[in-house]
Amino acid sequence: MTRILWAGAAAAIAASSPAVWAQQKSSAEGIAEYRAMLADGNPAELFEAKGEALWKTRRGPKNATLEACDLGKGPGVVKGAFVELPRYFADTGRVQDLESRLLTCGETLQGISAAETAATPFGRGEQANIEALVAYISAASGGMKFNLPQGNPEERKMFELGKRAFFYRAGSHGFACASCHGEAGKRIRLQDLPDLTKNPGNGIGFAAWPAYRVSSGELWGMQRRLNDCYRQQRFPYPGFGSDVTIALAVYMGVNAKGAESIAPSIKR
Amino acid sequence: MKQAQHPLLFAAVAVIVSIAGCAAPAPAIDYDAATQQMMKASFRDQGIAKVDRLQQDEADAACSKALGAPLPDATRVAIEAANMKTVRMPSDGQFIGDWKVGEQLAQNGRGMTWTDASTATSSNGGNCYNCHQITKAEISYGTIGPSLYQYGKLRGVTDPAAPAAKPIVEYTWGKLWNAKATNACSDMPRFGHNKLLDETQLKNLMALLLDPKSPVNQ
């Protein structure tokens, strides 16, 4: 009698796990189906078109286009620039990501104040233009592999600082980037979390941003992505183009070496 | 003789300098200090999220510095002991509240961001489903933490008030109050210790996990 009871209990426990797995699998399949349905017709295209027009439009106090902007591969070279950013720029003496570089070009070529743009809330005014521009510029490197330069000591320093920032726990919840992105195969709710301490694969993690955010209907560049990560980490507010954001991008970008960019992608 | 010695000596010194030069072309960078400086320079106050949140206590500092590697045993033990001392058991000796309210708290991922209005515990959720499976009905759950489905049942808790259940009940309370008391570099927020949830809220989460009537234990 006792034996039968135990056997029953064991069977009940054993039965519960596969049932849970089956359910988990079907939700994952459901989500995959949902994502596939959205991939065809990514509204990021609307931003790419707007960004391309902005790149070629005379604007700002100097009434100039951005076509002479050096994104790291020489003035005006857009294709392939995105997958090598952030990188060191001699003219500013800084390691810059795509967004901070666009602030520089906006100021030097067009006379649009970098400080003012950096202080503008996401999605408004010049910031909305930056988002369209990063959609256009990242799209021009679609399918190319990340290959951030690490030849300059400043670039190597930013990698080291980015690594430490990635593991930096603080705030009311004691979270770091690594709390969610330090291990493979984890999820928040149903969101898969890429392990950003290594190359998580083509089009995953660093290689998937900028992206159209379904939840807000906006195009987010890496700056906004990181900003919202820090918000949810319960940290204070990282400045737009601040060193911590660029150091993190260098760390993730170098880790993602060889990953194919699918930016601008579509995300929840 | 005296004069001849000098050039040799100089040559030897020059060799030493050049060897040292190859090994360290620039003065070694103290990356940890540089990181602290960078963090300080990069963030600003926004709403309730002030820059003082960048200050780390001993546990956060040690776990950050380890860059994902396990802590040395001595450090780990010391951190766990220090955090264990912070755990405060419920003032009235009651551990179990209302699992229904606990489920709502577990679902609620809000609180303490710069877009939240107040740091009061009443405006915070538990964030539990972000990382844990809890009830079977909720399929949208995270996997950063272990599954808590059947948490009480699997631990043989049939009456949380019974003396037999005491060790599990107190251990669970301690986990919620300060998870670093038993796991120095736990990723779980220290809900009681960091005043994220108050006693009543914690009791409701306790009920969700341990009340035999909770859907968790069906």
Next chain:
Amino acid sequence: MADPMRIRAQMSGDKATVRVLMAHEMETGQRKDAAGKVIPAWYIQQVQAKLNGKDVLSAQWGPAVAKNPFLQFMIKGAKAGDKVSVSWVDNRGDTRTDEAVVS
């Protein structure tokens, strides 16, 4: 003025599959801003598609159509080189028309 649409029209068999993305807020009128004020409804109400100037589709949309709307439909008897135009009108009376060539 509203941003341009993206229209793709591709032949498959004897039909052209048309995919359209429109830049529009599609605000429902049920959301509130940070100050608690209702954000007024602002959405595309009517969509018209033409093939070489001839009406082929008209649609009415409510605010439940998602932001930056997507629309896909199939035109019969189209051929490469035909012109597909799409127009929308929103509840403020704003309108936008864009055109694409069937490929």
Next chain:
Amino acid sequence: MPTRRHALSASAKLALLLLGAGILPAAAQAQAAGFNQAAFDAKSLAEVMKALGAGAPAASGDVTVSAPDIAENGAVVPVGASSSLPGVKRLLVLVEKNPSALSAIFDVSEMVDANFSTRVKMGQSSDVYAVAMMNDGRVLYAKKEVKVTLGGCGG
């Protein structure tokens, strides 16, 4: 005063008249001609049908609604409505539990397939309907449940 009255467009005057007659809801916006406000204000499938002057819909295997089982985000849910039957006049997309049920009306011409895809917002898990209004007056539907999940960190 007279100046201001003159400034009102004809359509605005009409709207004011309708408002006075209680035909337009008070919150009515300026709207394009040929837009059926009543149908888009309707709360249920039955009310939508009434507003469109159609009868009660019958379930039919000849109408297809395509939508994912699970939507990762209710802000964008891909939905398709189609029918292989000849004589489809209109195809509708409805979300039962939305504040207003009707999402879209597509008028089918002889130049297009009765097959449309778009994306809708869903406030919560709900049945999604494709409804075909036929030339002969029949109204047919197919429905599918779409689960809307909570995503991200809940923030």
